[in-house]
Amino acid sequence: MRLLLAALLCLASLPALADSYLTRQLNHPVPGGVAVLDLGKAPSAPEAFYDGKPVLVVKEQANWRAIVGLPLSAKPGAQSIQVREGAAQRSLSFGLGSKRYPEQRITLKNQRQVNPNPADLARIDKELAEQTRAYRSFSPNTPSNLLLDRPVGGKLSSRFGVRRFFNGEERNPHAGLDFAVPAGTPIKSPAAGKVILIGDYFFNGNTVFVDHGQGFISMFCHMSKIDVQNGQVLARGEVVGRVGSTGRATGPHMHWNVSLNDARVDPAIFIGAFEP
Known part of the structure; x- marks a missing residue:
């Protein structure tokens, strides 16, 4: 027994x-x-x-x-x-497993941000290639932390994976996490890393990519101000820039993408806010 x-x-x-x-x-x-x-x-x-x-x-x-x-x-x-x-x-x-993501319907006054003209499309293609290269970066460094800090305080206003309809037309799902915070709020790096790309893009506005190591990458966009330089090494918690509404945005907010092995994943996983 x-x-x-x-x-x-x-x-x-x-x-x-x-x-x-x-x-x-x-x-x-x-x-x-x-x-x-x-x-x-x-x-x-x-x-x-x-x-x-x-x-x-x-x-x-x-x-x-x-x-x-x-x-x-x-x-x-x-x-x-x-x-x-x-x-x-x-x-x-x-x-x-499977997961069902909700829908979000957004009205934009600028029709070009829904259906870009040929010149816009040429710019978008060039910018997409630049950002894709950044997402595919793979440095040998081990990330300082995998459980990330929130880049800003404030409540979550739009979650990852939401199917988005702009002026009734479906576009790419929401690839990041939005925080409802005022313009000018400092955005802090959620882990140590290196700035690998800075740009002012058609959809993303003022944008910064931070490589945390081994393909673990944060992207912040729609910023009103960028406070770092390309190639700069950042400590955990160091200010990257300020919240804004540049690019395709209906108002000030902090948009944060997280990428692993060139796959955009839900940032909420890394801050203990994932919803199954």
Whole structure:
């Protein structure tokens, strides 16, 4: 009887042992979410790839974890990453759940921000290519923190993944998180990082990209003022710029994108505000 009781206690403890702090905090494997995968123990960091793109890998206690960004376009069902440890390679499978995102309808006075003219489209294409290169940056540095600080205070005004209709016409889903704060409010870097791109863009207005390490990237836009320079190294909490309403915006707010392995994911995951 004692042996049976001991065996049952051991079995009951297995999920807790297999769990991890990062898994509990960040693992939300849905489109637009994050999958935290256990890569096991190894003398040095394994390399991981999802959809052919390098993935953030960090060490938690004795085990390596892959922190995988899942794009909104990802299909629910079986997914996998490729793991490389020296000459050895393997595939690691995981399940992707589903999530339904709400709709948002916005009225804009400037019709060009809904249906840009040919000159606008040429500018937009050039700006998109520039920003895509920034999102695909992959520096070797380990992020200073994965549980991020809020860049500003204030309430969330528009959540990630919302299907957006401008003047009745559907456009790309909302790829970030909006905070309702006054113009001029300081925007602080949620983790240490390096400024890798600054621009004044058609849709995003005044914009700053901060690389936190290994493809973990923050993007802030619609700013009234930029307080950093390209290539500048930032400490956690350092001011990046000021809240504004430049670009396609109906009023002052702070818009924040978070990207992992070139997938825009829900920033709410990293500040403990995720809604399933």
